[in-house]
Amino acid sequence: MTDAIPRPTEGDVVELILDDHRVFEELLRAMRDETNDRDALRQALAQLLVAHGEAEESKVYGQLRRKDAIDEEEVEHSTEEHDEGYEALLTLLQVTDVGSGEFGDGVHEVSEKLSHHMDEEERDVLNPARTDVTDKERARLGASWAKERNRLLDDDCGRIDNVRRLVERATRPE
Ligand SMILES: [Fe+2]
Ligand SMILES: [Fe+2]
Known part of the structure:
Protein backbone atom coordinates (compact mmCIF):
# COMPACT_ATOMS: atom_id res chain seq x y z
CA MET A 1 0.00 0.00 0.00
CA THR A 2 2.66 2.49 1.02
CA ASP A 3 4.90 1.78 -1.96
CA ALA A 4 1.89 1.77 -4.15
CA ILE A 5 1.18 5.44 -4.73
CA PRO A 6 0.34 5.35 -8.43
CA ARG A 7 2.24 7.70 -10.71
CA PRO A 8 0.09 8.34 -13.75
CA THR A 9 1.46 10.82 -16.27
CA GLU A 10 -1.62 11.37 -18.39
CA GLY A 11 -5.38 10.90 -18.45
CA ASP A 12 -8.65 12.75 -18.03
CA VAL A 13 -8.15 15.07 -15.04
CA VAL A 14 -11.53 14.07 -13.55
CA GLU A 15 -10.63 10.37 -13.62
CA LEU A 16 -7.14 10.98 -12.27
CA ILE A 17 -8.47 13.01 -9.34
CA LEU A 18 -11.11 10.37 -8.57
CA ASP A 19 -8.43 7.65 -8.60
CA ASP A 20 -6.51 9.53 -5.90
CA HIS A 21 -9.68 10.06 -3.86
CA ARG A 22 -10.08 6.27 -3.80
CA VAL A 23 -6.47 5.90 -2.64
CA PHE A 24 -7.11 8.38 0.21
CA GLU A 25 -10.01 6.24 1.36
CA GLU A 26 -7.90 3.07 1.18
CA LEU A 27 -5.06 4.65 3.15
CA LEU A 28 -7.44 5.90 5.84
CA ARG A 29 -9.11 2.49 6.10
CA ALA A 30 -5.72 0.80 6.40
CA MET A 31 -4.68 3.31 9.07
CA ARG A 32 -7.69 2.49 11.24
CA ASP A 33 -6.34 -1.07 11.54
CA GLU A 34 -3.94 -1.21 14.49
CA THR A 35 -2.10 -4.23 13.08
CA ASN A 36 -0.86 -2.26 10.07
CA ASP A 37 2.29 -0.16 9.81
CA ARG A 38 0.47 3.03 10.71
CA ASP A 39 3.58 5.18 10.61
CA ALA A 40 4.36 4.20 7.02
CA LEU A 41 0.72 4.69 6.07
CA ARG A 42 0.55 8.20 7.50
CA GLN A 43 3.74 9.12 5.61
CA ALA A 44 2.17 7.88 2.38
CA LEU A 45 -1.02 9.79 3.10
CA ALA A 46 0.96 12.97 3.80
CA GLN A 47 2.89 12.72 0.53
CA LEU A 48 -0.19 12.06 -1.54
CA LEU A 49 -2.46 14.56 0.19
CA VAL A 50 -0.05 17.44 -0.27
CA ALA A 51 0.95 16.52 -3.83
CA HIS A 52 -2.69 16.01 -4.87
CA GLY A 53 -4.02 19.20 -3.29
CA GLU A 54 -1.19 21.53 -4.23
CA ALA A 55 -1.30 20.31 -7.85
CA GLU A 56 -5.07 20.92 -7.92
CA GLU A 57 -4.54 24.46 -6.70
CA SER A 58 -1.77 25.31 -9.16
CA LYS A 59 -2.84 23.30 -12.22
CA VAL A 60 -6.60 22.73 -12.10
CA TYR A 61 -8.72 25.12 -10.05
CA GLY A 62 -7.46 28.33 -11.68
CA GLN A 63 -7.69 26.79 -15.15
CA LEU A 64 -11.32 25.74 -14.56
CA ARG A 65 -11.98 29.23 -13.26
CA ARG A 66 -10.60 30.79 -16.44
CA LYS A 67 -12.86 28.50 -18.49
CA ASP A 68 -15.81 29.72 -16.36
CA ALA A 69 -16.50 26.15 -15.23
CA ILE A 70 -16.21 27.21 -11.56
CA ASP A 71 -16.29 30.62 -9.90
CA GLU A 72 -13.76 32.37 -7.67
CA GLU A 73 -15.73 31.51 -4.55
CA GLU A 74 -15.44 27.81 -5.36
CA VAL A 75 -11.67 28.16 -5.82
CA GLU A 76 -11.32 29.91 -2.46
CA HIS A 77 -13.60 27.47 -0.69
CA SER A 78 -11.75 24.43 -2.03
CA THR A 79 -8.39 25.95 -1.13
CA GLU A 80 -9.60 26.62 2.43
CA GLU A 81 -10.70 23.00 2.71
CA HIS A 82 -7.23 21.87 1.61
CA ASP A 83 -5.76 24.00 4.38
CA GLU A 84 -8.08 22.40 6.94
CA GLY A 85 -6.95 19.00 5.70
CA TYR A 86 -3.28 19.94 6.09
CA GLU A 87 -3.97 21.14 9.64
CA ALA A 88 -5.57 17.82 10.60
CA LEU A 89 -2.71 16.00 8.84
CA LEU A 90 -0.11 17.95 10.83
CA THR A 91 -1.80 16.94 14.10
CA LEU A 92 -1.71 13.30 12.97
CA LEU A 93 1.96 13.51 11.96
CA GLN A 94 2.83 14.89 15.41
CA VAL A 95 1.37 11.92 17.35
CA THR A 96 4.29 9.97 18.81
CA ASP A 97 2.54 6.68 19.64
CA VAL A 98 0.85 5.19 16.59
CA GLY A 99 -0.95 2.66 18.84
CA SER A 100 -2.59 5.37 20.94
CA GLY A 101 -6.14 6.64 21.08
CA GLU A 102 -4.69 9.98 20.09
CA PHE A 103 -3.58 8.48 16.79
CA GLY A 104 -7.07 7.07 16.25
CA ASP A 105 -8.57 10.48 16.99
CA GLY A 106 -6.15 12.01 14.49
CA VAL A 107 -7.18 9.54 11.80
CA HIS A 108 -10.82 10.32 12.55
CA GLU A 109 -10.24 14.06 12.14
CA VAL A 110 -8.38 13.64 8.83
CA SER A 111 -11.17 11.30 7.64
CA GLU A 112 -13.82 13.90 8.44
CA LYS A 113 -12.02 16.73 6.69
CA LEU A 114 -11.14 14.67 3.65
CA SER A 115 -14.50 13.03 3.11
CA HIS A 116 -16.20 16.41 3.41
CA HIS A 117 -13.84 17.93 0.84
CA MET A 118 -13.97 15.00 -1.59
CA ASP A 119 -17.77 15.08 -1.54
CA GLU A 120 -17.88 18.80 -2.32
CA ARG A 151 7.23 16.51 -9.10
CA LEU A 152 5.89 17.21 -5.60
CA LEU A 153 6.05 13.50 -4.70
CA ASP A 154 9.70 13.42 -5.84
CA ASP A 155 10.27 16.49 -3.71
CA ASP A 156 9.08 14.66 -0.56
CA CYS A 157 6.31 17.25 -0.10
CA GLY A 158 4.66 15.36 2.80
CA ARG A 159 7.58 15.79 5.20
CA ILE A 160 6.48 17.34 8.45
CA ASP A 161 8.32 20.65 8.05
CA ASN A 162 6.65 21.20 4.69
CA VAL A 163 3.19 20.38 6.08
CA ARG A 164 3.89 22.84 8.91
CA ARG A 165 4.87 25.48 6.35
CA LEU A 166 1.56 24.96 4.52
CA VAL A 167 -0.41 25.29 7.76
CA GLU A 168 1.47 28.46 8.69
CA ARG A 169 0.89 29.87 5.21
CA ALA A 170 -2.85 29.38 5.73
CA THR A 171 -3.03 30.93 9.19
CA ARG A 172 -0.76 33.92 8.53
CA PRO A 173 -2.73 37.20 8.63
CA GLU A 174 -2.99 38.93 5.23
FE1 LIG B 1 -9.14 16.22 -4.91
FE1 LIG C 1 -9.13 19.14 -3.54
Whole structure:
Protein backbone atom coordinates (compact mmCIF):
# COMPACT_ATOMS: atom_id res chain seq x y z
CA MET A 1 0.00 0.00 0.00
CA THR A 2 2.66 2.49 1.02
CA ASP A 3 4.90 1.78 -1.96
CA ALA A 4 1.89 1.77 -4.15
CA ILE A 5 1.18 5.44 -4.73
CA PRO A 6 0.34 5.35 -8.43
CA ARG A 7 2.24 7.70 -10.71
CA PRO A 8 0.09 8.34 -13.75
CA THR A 9 1.46 10.82 -16.27
CA GLU A 10 -1.62 11.37 -18.39
CA GLY A 11 -5.38 10.90 -18.45
CA ASP A 12 -8.65 12.75 -18.03
CA VAL A 13 -8.15 15.07 -15.04
CA VAL A 14 -11.53 14.07 -13.55
CA GLU A 15 -10.63 10.37 -13.62
CA LEU A 16 -7.14 10.98 -12.27
CA ILE A 17 -8.47 13.01 -9.34
CA LEU A 18 -11.11 10.37 -8.57
CA ASP A 19 -8.43 7.65 -8.60
CA ASP A 20 -6.51 9.53 -5.90
CA HIS A 21 -9.68 10.06 -3.86
CA ARG A 22 -10.08 6.27 -3.80
CA VAL A 23 -6.47 5.90 -2.64
CA PHE A 24 -7.11 8.38 0.21
CA GLU A 25 -10.01 6.24 1.36
CA GLU A 26 -7.90 3.07 1.18
CA LEU A 27 -5.06 4.65 3.15
CA LEU A 28 -7.44 5.90 5.84
CA ARG A 29 -9.11 2.49 6.10
CA ALA A 30 -5.72 0.80 6.40
CA MET A 31 -4.68 3.31 9.07
CA ARG A 32 -7.69 2.49 11.24
CA ASP A 33 -6.34 -1.07 11.54
CA GLU A 34 -3.94 -1.21 14.49
CA THR A 35 -2.10 -4.23 13.08
CA ASN A 36 -0.86 -2.26 10.07
CA ASP A 37 2.29 -0.16 9.81
CA ARG A 38 0.47 3.03 10.71
CA ASP A 39 3.58 5.18 10.61
CA ALA A 40 4.36 4.20 7.02
CA LEU A 41 0.72 4.69 6.07
CA ARG A 42 0.55 8.20 7.50
CA GLN A 43 3.74 9.12 5.61
CA ALA A 44 2.17 7.88 2.38
CA LEU A 45 -1.02 9.79 3.10
CA ALA A 46 0.96 12.97 3.80
CA GLN A 47 2.89 12.72 0.53
CA LEU A 48 -0.19 12.06 -1.54
CA LEU A 49 -2.46 14.56 0.19
CA VAL A 50 -0.05 17.44 -0.27
CA ALA A 51 0.95 16.52 -3.83
CA HIS A 52 -2.69 16.01 -4.87
CA GLY A 53 -4.02 19.20 -3.29
CA GLU A 54 -1.19 21.53 -4.23
CA ALA A 55 -1.30 20.31 -7.85
CA GLU A 56 -5.07 20.92 -7.92
CA GLU A 57 -4.54 24.46 -6.70
CA SER A 58 -1.77 25.31 -9.16
CA LYS A 59 -2.84 23.30 -12.22
CA VAL A 60 -6.60 22.73 -12.10
CA TYR A 61 -8.72 25.12 -10.05
CA GLY A 62 -7.46 28.33 -11.68
CA GLN A 63 -7.69 26.79 -15.15
CA LEU A 64 -11.32 25.74 -14.56
CA ARG A 65 -11.98 29.23 -13.26
CA ARG A 66 -10.60 30.79 -16.44
CA LYS A 67 -12.86 28.50 -18.49
CA ASP A 68 -15.81 29.72 -16.36
CA ALA A 69 -16.50 26.15 -15.23
CA ILE A 70 -16.21 27.21 -11.56
CA ASP A 71 -16.29 30.62 -9.90
CA GLU A 72 -13.76 32.37 -7.67
CA GLU A 73 -15.73 31.51 -4.55
CA GLU A 74 -15.44 27.81 -5.36
CA VAL A 75 -11.67 28.16 -5.82
CA GLU A 76 -11.32 29.91 -2.46
CA HIS A 77 -13.60 27.47 -0.69
CA SER A 78 -11.75 24.43 -2.03
CA THR A 79 -8.39 25.95 -1.13
CA GLU A 80 -9.60 26.62 2.43
CA GLU A 81 -10.70 23.00 2.71
CA HIS A 82 -7.23 21.87 1.61
CA ASP A 83 -5.76 24.00 4.38
CA GLU A 84 -8.08 22.40 6.94
CA GLY A 85 -6.95 19.00 5.70
CA TYR A 86 -3.28 19.94 6.09
CA GLU A 87 -3.97 21.14 9.64
CA ALA A 88 -5.57 17.82 10.60
CA LEU A 89 -2.71 16.00 8.84
CA LEU A 90 -0.11 17.95 10.83
CA THR A 91 -1.80 16.94 14.10
CA LEU A 92 -1.71 13.30 12.97
CA LEU A 93 1.96 13.51 11.96
CA GLN A 94 2.83 14.89 15.41
CA VAL A 95 1.37 11.92 17.35
CA THR A 96 4.29 9.97 18.81
CA ASP A 97 2.54 6.68 19.64
CA VAL A 98 0.85 5.19 16.59
CA GLY A 99 -0.95 2.66 18.84
CA SER A 100 -2.59 5.37 20.94
CA GLY A 101 -6.14 6.64 21.08
CA GLU A 102 -4.69 9.98 20.09
CA PHE A 103 -3.58 8.48 16.79
CA GLY A 104 -7.07 7.07 16.25
CA ASP A 105 -8.57 10.48 16.99
CA GLY A 106 -6.15 12.01 14.49
CA VAL A 107 -7.18 9.54 11.80
CA HIS A 108 -10.82 10.32 12.55
CA GLU A 109 -10.24 14.06 12.14
CA VAL A 110 -8.38 13.64 8.83
CA SER A 111 -11.17 11.30 7.64
CA GLU A 112 -13.82 13.90 8.44
CA LYS A 113 -12.02 16.73 6.69
CA LEU A 114 -11.14 14.67 3.65
CA SER A 115 -14.50 13.03 3.11
CA HIS A 116 -16.20 16.41 3.41
CA HIS A 117 -13.84 17.93 0.84
CA MET A 118 -13.97 15.00 -1.59
CA ASP A 119 -17.77 15.08 -1.54
CA GLU A 120 -17.88 18.80 -2.32
CA GLU A 121 -15.10 18.67 -4.90
CA GLU A 122 -16.66 15.72 -6.72
CA ARG A 123 -20.04 17.48 -6.85
CA ASP A 124 -19.09 21.12 -7.32
CA VAL A 125 -15.77 21.01 -9.19
CA LEU A 126 -15.63 17.71 -11.08
CA ASN A 127 -19.21 17.97 -12.39
CA PRO A 128 -18.61 21.28 -14.17
CA ALA A 129 -15.27 19.92 -15.36
CA ARG A 130 -17.22 17.05 -16.98
CA THR A 131 -19.80 19.25 -18.66
CA ASP A 132 -18.23 22.65 -19.29
CA VAL A 133 -14.75 21.64 -20.47
CA THR A 134 -13.82 19.70 -23.60
CA ASP A 135 -12.31 16.19 -23.54
CA LYS A 136 -9.16 17.65 -24.99
CA GLU A 137 -8.90 20.26 -22.26
CA ARG A 138 -9.52 17.65 -19.54
CA ALA A 139 -6.68 15.58 -21.01
CA ARG A 140 -4.42 18.63 -21.09
CA LEU A 141 -5.28 19.44 -17.47
CA GLY A 142 -4.74 15.79 -16.52
CA ALA A 143 -1.21 15.75 -17.90
CA SER A 144 -0.34 19.07 -16.32
CA TRP A 145 -1.77 18.11 -12.91
CA ALA A 146 -0.05 14.69 -12.99
CA LYS A 147 3.31 16.23 -13.85
CA GLU A 148 3.12 18.68 -10.95
CA ARG A 149 1.83 16.01 -8.55
CA ASN A 150 4.72 13.71 -9.48
CA ARG A 151 7.23 16.51 -9.10
CA LEU A 152 5.89 17.21 -5.60
CA LEU A 153 6.05 13.50 -4.70
CA ASP A 154 9.70 13.42 -5.84
CA ASP A 155 10.27 16.49 -3.71
CA ASP A 156 9.08 14.66 -0.56
CA CYS A 157 6.31 17.25 -0.10
CA GLY A 158 4.66 15.36 2.80
CA ARG A 159 7.58 15.79 5.20
CA ILE A 160 6.48 17.34 8.45
CA ASP A 161 8.32 20.65 8.05
CA ASN A 162 6.65 21.20 4.69
CA VAL A 163 3.19 20.38 6.08
CA ARG A 164 3.89 22.84 8.91
CA ARG A 165 4.87 25.48 6.35
CA LEU A 166 1.56 24.96 4.52
CA VAL A 167 -0.41 25.29 7.76
CA GLU A 168 1.47 28.46 8.69
CA ARG A 169 0.89 29.87 5.21
CA ALA A 170 -2.85 29.38 5.73
CA THR A 171 -3.03 30.93 9.19
CA ARG A 172 -0.76 33.92 8.53
CA PRO A 173 -2.73 37.20 8.63
CA GLU A 174 -2.99 38.93 5.23
FE1 LIG B 1 -9.14 16.22 -4.91
FE1 LIG C 1 -9.13 19.14 -3.54
